[in-house]
Amino acid sequence: MSDRIVRATAADGQIRAFAATTRNMAEAARQAHDTSPVVTAALGRLLTAGAMMGSMMKGEKDVLTLQVRGSGPVGGLTVTADSRADVKGYAINPQVILHARPDGKLDVGGAIGEGVLHVIKDLGMKEPYNGQVRLQTGEIAEDLTYYFATSEQVPSSVGLGVLMERDNTVKQAGGFIIQLMPFASEDVISMLEENLSKITSVTKMLDEGKTPEEMLSMLLGGCRLEILDTMPTRFHCDCDKNRVEKVIVSIGAKDIQEMIDDGEDIEVKCHFCNSAYKFSVEELKAIKKRAGRR
Secondary structure, three states: OOOEEEEEEEOOOOEEEEEEEOHHHHHHHHHHHOOOHHHHHHHHHHHHHHHHHHOOOOOOOOEEEEEEEEOOOOOEEEEEEEOOOEEEEEEOOOOOOOOOOOOOOOOHHHHHOOEEEEEEEEOOOOOOEEEEEEOOOOOOHHHHHHHHHHHOOOOEEEEEEEEEOOOOOEEEEEEEEEEEOOOOOHHHHHHHHHHHHOOOOHHHHHHOOOOHHHHHHHHOOOOOOEEEEEEEOEEOOOOOHHHHHHHHHHOOHHHHHHHHHHOOOEEEEOOOOOOEEEEOHHHHHHHHHHHHOO
C-alpha cells in the first residue's frame, strides 16, 4: 500500500481529521539512517505527524519543522515537512538500544527522555511562528496533543504508531490527528471521547489491515464523517550537490583554504537523508573563489 494521508471533517464541520499510513516513509528513513528499532519508532512517529501537519498548510513554500530535544540517549529528532506532505528527518543518535517497556513495546519515551518540543512554521511572513512546550511523555503523540491544546488552543487527539518486524524493518506505520473546532457541541465531544476510549493503539488498527478511511470511521463513528480528499506522502529530501556547495561557500574562504591545504577530497553528508557528496581539491578551489566574492 502506498503512503497517503486522508483529510476529512465530521459532525458538520465541528471536527476536522487526518489519518495516514506511512510504512514506506518510516522504512525509507530507517534505511537512510540505519536506525535502531527504538529510534526507527521515534523518528517514524515524528515523520508521520510532520506529514499530517504539513498537509494542514496552504502555501506552496510553507515549511514546518518539528524538533524534539531530550535528555535521553537519542539526543533529539528533527523533521521538516512541506504542504505537499513531503517529509525528511533525522535523529542525533540513530543507534540507541534500550530494553523494551514492561508491556513489550519499544521505549520511545525512555530514548527521548525529558525535554522540549519545538514547532516552527515558516509561512512566508517576516518571522516564522515558533511554538514550544515541555515534553509530557516523550512518546511523541501525547506531546503533540499537549502542544495543540496549549500553543494553538485547539483540543486535539493525536495517535501515532510504528510496528517493527522481527528483522527490524518496518511492518506498519501511521497515525491520526483529530481536532475539535471552537463551536463543537457537548454531544459531539462526548461521542468523540467515547469513540477514542475504544481505540487501543494505532499499530493494532494498522496491523489488522485498517486503511486511513477505516481508521477515521472507527474514530468518528456516529459523527457523520465526510472524506474531503487523499494526498500522497513520502520521505523525500531535496538536497543536491549545488545546495551542499552553497553550504561550503557559507563557511568562508579561510576555512575552505584549510581544506585545500590538506590536499584531500572531502565528503559532506546531508543530515536529513545521509546522502554523501564528494568535492575534489580542484572543486574546492573553484568554491573558494566564489566564497571570496561574497
